[in-house]
Amino acid sequence: xxxxxxxxxxxxxxxxxxxxxxxxxxxxxxxxxxxxxxxxxxxxxxxxxxxxxxxxxxxxxxxxxxxxxxxxxxxxxxxxxxxxxxxxxxxxxxxxxxxxxxxxxxxxxxxxxxxxxxxxxxxxxxxxxxxxxxxxxxxxxxxxxxxxxxxxxxxxxxxxxxxxxxxxxxxxxxxxxxxxxxxxxxxxxxxxxxxxxxxxxxxxxxxxxxxxxxxxxxxxxxxxxxxxxxxxxxxxxxxxxxxxxxxxxxxxxxxxxxxxxx
Amino acid sequence: xxxxxxxxxxxxxxxxxxxxxxxxxxxxxxxxxxxxxxxxxxxxxxxxxxxxxxxxxxxxxxxxxxxxxxxxxxxxxxxxxxxxxxxxxxxxxxxxxxxxxxxxxxxxxxxxxxxxxxxxxxxxxxxxxxxxxxxxxxxxxxxxxxxxxxxxxxxxxxxxxxxxxxxxxxxxxxxxxxxxxxxxxxxxxxxxxxxxxxxxxxxx
Numbered sequence: 001x002x003x004x005x006x007x008x009x010x011x012x013x014x015x016x017x018x019x020x021x022x023x024x025x026x027x028x029x030x031x032x033x034x035x036x037x038x039x040x041x042x043x044x045x046x047x048x049x050x051x052x053x054x055x056x057x058x059x060x061x062x063x064x065x066x067x068x069x070x071x072x073x074x075x076x077x078x079x080x081x082x083x084x085x086x087x088x089x090x091x092x093x094x095x096x097x098x099x100x101x102x103x104x105x106x107x108x109x110x111x112x113x114x115x116x117x118x119x120x121x122x123x124x125x126x127x128x129x130x131x132x133x134x135x136x137x138x139x140x141x142x143x144x145x146x147x148x149x150x151x152x153x154x155x156x157x158x159x160x161x162x163x164x165x166x167x168x169x170x171x172x173x174x175x176x177x178x179x180x181x182x183x184x185x186x187x188x189x190x191x192x193x194x195x196x197x198x199x200x201x202x203x204x205x206x207x208x209x210x211x212x213x214x215x216x217x218x219x220x221x222x223x224x225x226x227x228x229x230x231x232x233x234x235x236x237x238x239x240x241x242x243x244x245x246x247x248x249x250x251x252x253x254x255x256x257x258x259x260x261x262x
Numbered sequence: 263x264x265x266x267x268x269x270x271x272x273x274x275x276x277x278x279x280x281x282x283x284x285x286x287x288x289x290x291x292x293x294x295x296x297x298x299x300x301x302x303x304x305x306x307x308x309x310x311x312x313x314x315x316x317x318x319x320x321x322x323x324x325x326x327x328x329x330x331x332x333x334x335x336x337x338x339x340x341x342x343x344x345x346x347x348x349x350x351x352x353x354x355x356x357x358x359x360x361x362x363x364x365x366x367x368x369x370x371x372x373x374x375x376x377x378x379x380x381x382x383x384x385x386x387x388x389x390x391x392x393x394x395x396x397x398x399x400x401x402x403x404x405x406x407x408x409x410x411x412x413x414x415x416x417x418x419x420x421x422x423x424x425x426x427x428x429x430x431x432x433x434x435x436x437x438x439x440x441x442x443x444x445x446x447x448x449x450x451x452x453x454x455x456x457x458x459x460x461x462x463x464x465x466x
Contacts, residue, residue, distance in 0.1 A: 097352060098352060099347055099350070103340070138342070
């Protein structure tokens with residue numbers, strides 16, 4: 001007699017019920033947004049303020065995976081922690097083997113296959129998170145989404161979690177008609193996300209979260225990560241060429257961006 | 263006698279201006295007895311990336327197989343050409359994994375990077391990397407090769423001059439080494455193409 005220990009089994013209609021449930025958990029999670037720029041990727045999330053007594057500083061919403069990769073999630077934070085730990089291990093093992101951190105594609109494929117395993121392995125449930133991964137491929141920025149099923153996509157800009165549809169519509173509108181803040185540019189020019197600056201993208205993300213998510217948007221309720229090239233000979237970078245770096249914005253930096261939009 | 267000297271070998275890699283060469287002798291022996299006169303020890307990894315494996319012939323073949331396996335998997339997974347520095351790290355790890363029962367082989371990597379910059383790297387049999395701006399030598403004739411390369415190498419040689427220097431270094435080094443020789447193969451790697459030359463050496 002053999003037993004089936006997998007919790008994720010097919011329904012009669014050909015769907016995996018647990019995957020649907022995991023996606024429902026994702027849709028309940030706080031909204032996360034990502035935008036790919038010309039030389040940058042910005043990812044951010046709106047931290048839910050369930051209680052004013054919670055110290056938001058203790059939560060890690062935007063995680064640094066390695067020098068050139070960062071990620072953010074919507075869904076269950078404990079599940080995200082597990083994925084972050086696995087992602088960091090994958091990145092470090094890759095570096096040990098190849099002498100450099102993995103390109104985003106490689107890390108995404110490996111994380112996605114971890115997610116897939118958790119839909120088929122016995123005795124486990126799928127991860128209750130969708131994640132956005134910011135990284136570089138071949139020197140060009142990429143933004144990926146990985147779902148609980150192990151499905152992954154590459155986006156120019158996207159949103160996950162609560163109100164994701166509304167937020168994506170907002171981003172679509174912005175993509176076609178983002179008017180540059182700089183007066184030197186011709187206002188009529190249609191600016192696609194690929195041509196915007198890092199500040200533009202951060203602005204768009206904050207506006208999207210302001211417009212589409214619940215609750216007030218302040219430096220305490222936002223977590224933003226930026227992937228870009230840090231210039232040579234800065235931040236302990238001894239290289240003579242710009243190297244990719246992923247950083248979380250400090251509260252004062254977020255405050256500055258909020259002030260620009262006000 | 264060390265086991266690394268059982269079959270005999272001589273390998274040299276040299277850098278030039280936007281080019282590299284890597285060459286080896288063709289002898290396979292069992293100590294003083296010559297078994298084969300067409301045993302090459304430099305292998306193509308990619309069009310602009312070669313690896314030389316001086317040392318015990320059985321390990322040369324096994325390592326070549328394992329490198330080919332890893333590089334083929336890399337090609338499929340990453341859908342891009344492996345770079346010389348990544349290959350060096352990969353081989354170095356492969357060797358260190360057998361730290362206490364090593365492959366008796368000291369690989370030499372030669373190729374052009376993505377930006378067509380010359381790259382050469384050597385390592386010992388447990389994978390300790392050693393880089394040099396000019397040349398890297400290995401095998402039973404390595405002492406002779408050091409001497410020849412010190413005398414013949416100049417900075418910024420073009421492909422033709424570099425080929426001549428490396429070939430002369432190799433042929434003259436193996437003539438003073440009983441364990442290697444019997445002709446040589448030299449690969450000249452330039453951004454446009456890689457050319458392979460088979461050299462006739464002393465057949466004794």
